Amino acid sequence: MKANKRTVWFLTLLSLVAVISIYYLKKEAPMDLDAMAIFGDNDKVTVSKPDVESAIKPVYADAMQFEEMRMNLMNERSTEKALLTTKMLDSALSAEDKIAAYEELNELNKQTSAEEMMEIQIRNLGFPDAFVKMEKGKVTVTVIAEDGHSSKMAAEITQYVMTSWENARTVQVEFME
CATH class of the missing domain: 1.10.287.4300 (Stage III sporulation protein AH-like)
Structure with a gap:
């Protein structure tokens, strides 16, 4: 029983360390998340973004x-x-x-x-x-x-x-x- 609790705690801490390290690695070099690029063919996908800056008036x-x-x-x-x-x-x-x-x-x-x-x-x-x-x-x-x-x-x-x-x-x- 004690071995199971230790194993669970160890895996929990290991998972936490992995998540935090991935977060900090991706924070320095963010990756553009695009579902079409992940699951589809990257050559055929073109994404057009509307010109939002001209429509927004800063306040x-x-x-x-x-x-x-x-x-x-x-x-x-x-x-x-x-x-x-x-x-x-x-x-x-x-x-x-x-x-x-x-x-x-x-x-x-x-x-x-x-x-x-x-x-x-x-x-x-x-x-x-x-x-x-x-x-x-x-x-x-x-x-x-x-x-x-x-x-x-x-x-x-x-x-x-x-x-x-x-x-x-x-x-x-x-x-x-």
Whole structure:
């Protein structure tokens, strides 16, 4: 029985070493994986790739600005969460205060999740990127508009946010090009 366990462990470790070594060898010299070239005749196969680079418009600068805005919001929220967690763990506070801090922490987590989901839904409307922030019932939506912006697009986003988010009282839509 012990010999079988040792054999299994040895084979497992040997397999792991083999997989890792192949990974690092192929990482330095990657091989183009083409099923037609593997299973078919290499001389007769011609693959044409569409000119994707001319169709793609880079939005790196705006996306970096959105990431910076997200990071700033995440820093603010993590500071708030740390304060609320400290309140919950403080033995000098009453049970009601601890419960209130716990509920506020849950609301903050729900708000963060709702903002992230709203960003995904707005991207699904056809915008390359979106940033959503809610403070005291006011929702600010910032989107990247590739083809310019119009009042119809802003109304569509506003309508979507108002119907999807019950706590949203006012919606402000900002476009970045």
